Amino acid sequence: MSARTIYAPLRIEARALRRGLREFDGADGGRNGQAPVQVLTTGYGPARATAAAARIARSGAGMLAVGGVGGALTDELALGDLVVASEVTDGVTTVSCPSAPLLAGELRRAGLKVRIGKIATVDHVVRGGGHAALAATGAIAVDMESASLLAGANGCPAVVVRAISDTPAQPVVSPRIVAGGLAALRSLRLAAPSLARWAAAVSPRQVVLASPRSFCAGVERAIEIVERVLEQRGAPVYVRKQIVHNTRVVARLADLGAIFVDELDEVPDGATVVYSAHGVSPAVRQEAARRGLDAIDATCPLVSKVHVEARRFAADGYLVALIGHAGHEEVEGTMGEAPSSMTLVQTADDVASLRPANPDKVAYLMQTTLSAQEAGGVVDALLDRFPSARGPGSDDICYATTNRQQAVQSIAGRSDLVLVAGSANSSNSLRLVETARRAGTRAYLIDGPEDIELGWLAGASVVGITAGASAPPEVVGQITQALSGLGSVQTSEVVVAAETIQFGLPKEVR
Numbered sequence: 001m002s003a004r005t006i007y008a009p010l011r012i013e014a015r016a017l018r019r020g021l022r023e024f025d026g027a028d029g030g031r032n033g034q035a036p037v038q039v040l041t042t043g044y045g046p047a048r049a050t051a052a053a054a055r056i057a058r059s060g061a062g063m064l065a066v067g068g069v070g071g072a073l074t075d076e077l078a079l080g081d082l083v084v085a086s087e088v089t090d091g092v093t094t095v096s097c098p099s100a101p102l103l104a105g106e107l108r109r110a111g112l113k114v115r116i117g118k119i120a121t122v123d124h125v126v127r128g129g130g131h132a133a134l135a136a137t138g139a140i141a142v143d144m145e146s147a148s149l150l151a152g153a154n155g156c157p158a159v160v161v162r163a164i165s166d167t168p169a170q171p172v173v174s175p176r177i178v179a180g181g182l183a184a185l186r187s188l189r190l191a192a193p194s195l196a197r198w199a200a201a202v203s204p205r206q207v208v209l210a211s212p213r214s215f216c217a218g219v220e221r222a223i224e225i226v227e228r229v230l231e232q233r234g235a236p237v238y239v240r241k242q243i244v245h246n247t248r249v250v251a252r253l254a255d256l257g258a259i260f261v262d263e264l265d266e267v268p269d270g271a272t273v274v275y276s277a278h279g280v281s282p283a284v285r286q287e288a289a290r291r292g293l294d295a296i297d298a299t300c301p302l303v304s305k306v307h308v309e310a311r312r313f314a315a316d317g318y319l320v321a322l323i324g325h326a327g328h329e330e331v332e333g334t335m336g337e338a339p340s341s342m343t344l345v346q347t348a349d350d351v352a353s354l355r356p357a358n359p360d361k362v363a364y365l366m367q368t369t370l371s372a373q374e375a376g377g378v379v380d381a382l383l384d385r386f387p388s389a390r391g392p393g394s395d396d397i398c399y400a401t402t403n404r405q406q407a408v409q410s411i412a413g414r415s416d417l418v419l420v421a422g423s424a425n426s427s428n429s430l431r432l433v434e435t436a437r438r439a440g441t442r443a444y445l446i447d448g449p450e451d452i453e454l455g456w457l458a459g460a461s462v463v464g465i466t467a468g469a470s471a472p473p474e475v476v477g478q479i480t481q482a483l484s485g486l487g488s489v490q491t492s493e494v495v496v497a498a499e500t501i502q503f504g505l506p507k508e509v510r
Contacts, residue, residue: 004037004199006065006192007056009049009145013068014039016185020192037196042149046090046123049145053152063202064153065195069184070119070143070162071126073135077164079180080187082112083141085119085160090147091137095158097150099198099485101478103159105450106194112187115140119160121147131168157202157486161195163187197454203461204487207480208415210407210466211495214473216400218300219244221503222277223253225298228509229274230256238267240284241276241329243298244470245426247447264288272296278329279303281336296508302368302398303330307337309392313363314338318390319356321345323378324367328427331367348381362386366396369427369469371405371435400469401428403497405435408466410494412439415464417456420445421475422468429468436464448475449482457486 008014017039042052056064070083077083084104087096100116107114117140126134126142134142146160165184215223222243229237235257242250242260250260258274264287267273272294275284279299288295299307313320320342324331335342345351345364356362364382366375375397382389395402412418418436422429422445429445436443441464446452457463463483467476483489 004063004196005061006037006039006067006195006199007042007052007149008039008066009042009044009068011041012185013188014041016189017067017192017195020189021196024193024196037199042145045144046121046148049148050151053149056149056152057154062156063199064150064156064158065199066146066149066158066160067188067191067195068143068145068162069165069181069188070141072164072167073120073131073140073142075167075169077115077140077167078113079164079167079170080113080183081164082107082114082187082191083119083162083164084114084116085146085162086116088119088121088146088150088160089139090121093147093151095147095150095153097159097485098481099157099159099483101449101482102201102452102454102485103161103194103198105452106197106454107161107191108450109453110190110194112190117141119143119146119162121145127171159195159198159485161191163191194454201454201457202486205460205483205489206462207483207489207491208411208462208464209476209491209493210404210411210464211493212400212403212407212497212499213476214421214467214469214471216398216469217499217501217503218277218302218398218400219470221505222298222300223249225296225505225509226253226258226274227256228505229272229296230258232509233272238271238273239276240264240267240273240280241278242425243274243276246423246470246472248472248475249470264291264293267291267293270294274298276329277303279307279333281333283336297506300368300398301503303333306334306365306368306392306396309365309396310334310337310342313365313390314341317358318361318363319343319354321351321354321362321364321382322367323364323370323375325427328367330369334365334367345378345382348377351378351381351385354385356386359386360388362389364389364391366392367427368396368398369401369431370397371431372397372402373438374431399501400499401431403499404428404432404466404469407494407496408432408435408464409439410496411464411466412436412441412443415441415462417441417460417462418443418464418466419452419479420466420468421448421471421479423447423470426468426470429471432466432468446479449479452479452482
């Protein structure tokens with residue numbers, strides 16, 4: 001059992017790290033099958049770091065974690081802030097640190113203030129205009145050892161964290177006495193447990209990708225509608241609710257000029273408003289018309305299909321049981337089509353409380369993002385109590401939801417851990433987590449790599465990855481890239497269906 005090692009340039013930095021490890025239960029005791037963590041000093045400055053790098057290379061170390069203090073290159077960083085290197089450079093050689101988001105997320109969950117960015121390694125103390133010159137290269141922090149040390153990594157997993165001890169406004173007094181040193185050392189001590197968790201997670205892995213994954217046709221259509229409206233009419237464009245349930249998508253569109261509102265009373269009279277992919281009730285449409293709003297409908301056509309079915313059943317005198325989740329925007333919009341004729345049924349137990357005027361005139365519809373297993377149990381209960389109950393003409397649960405659930409089920413059995421990319425308010429993403437867990441596999445919902453807890457990865461040699469229908473495709477690549485910073489990654493893909501469906505755009509944006 002080889003030791004896991006954290007390298008610190010100075011003894012005072014090493015002492016801070018060791019103290020943090022002692023305070024971390026089991027981090028330096030080799031418990032739970034983990035090798036102990038040791039902290040070694042490398043010496044101050046690039047010459048000593050280069051000598052240390054040669055020793056590290058000869059030792060055949062399987063990982064390289066560097067912790068110490070550093071200087072900020074901009075005043076956006078404060079004393080005691082932590083910088084996790086996305087890459088380190090000495091101006092000639094640049095070494096990437098792909099696992100930076102994983103460590104940064106762990107540090108943030110520990111309550112520490114963290115930035116990810118480039119760290120520049122120099123051979124002198126930076127003073128005066130030197131800060132601006134280095135910042136112009138894209139670096140946000142500076143040190144005198146990291147690039148030299150990572151040269152000894154020989155491509156093995158490496159990570160660097162520096163606690164800010166000086167800033168352009170509070171510069172270095174001498175090479176060893178820095179303003180903010182106490183704040184930096186305190187942050188370094190608190191960062192030590194996260195560095196230990198990073199080291200424990202280092203391992204080669206297999207990554208199994210589920211396919212289909214990520215955007216469905218309805219989500220792509222809704223996003224394109226907002227993009228086209230912004231391009232054709234200019235910002236601002238108002239969007240009622242989140243266009244799709246994903247924080248990354250919403251943030252990107254907001255940067256382009258979309259303004260997301262909860263209700264129409266936040267939209268100025270006469271302005272352009274886009275309805276989200278989840279649909280709206282007739283009452284919302286009527287309010288928009290009364291206010292003279294230029295409304296553009298981005299409702300997913302499969303959701304619109306459920307609305308049509310609701311109106312048809314209600315007009316024929318049926319009590320319509322909508323199987324779905326209370327508070328979800330799709331449910332609210334569908335219920336609004338015939339509120340006096342519809343009732344929400346969330347579980348099989350809710351079926352017992354239904355009191356239709358005519359037991360022979362009961363119909364049921366479904367929220368499109370449910371799991372087939374979840375909805376099927378409710379349908380069985382409805383049919384047991386009301387054998388003549390009518391269902392939709394075709395399955396309400398959308399093809400993309402079903403395909404993604406089947407795909408994640410296919411990878412769960414061969415994975416030690418499943419990561420589902422998606423936001424917490426995404427119903428279809430949550431169903432993917434539930435599907436994997438029903439298969440007996442640990443599964444977690446994450447918006448991106450920064451949400452992955454390093455403890456999940458310890459002992460997980462096969463990681464399954466998928467993404468909800470509202471999650472951007474690129475996030476899966478970001479997760480895989482971050483994992484590659486912990487060791488070599490072999491990637492495979494399991495395909496259960498090919499999706500070729502496309503939906504047309506509304507006439508207002510063609």
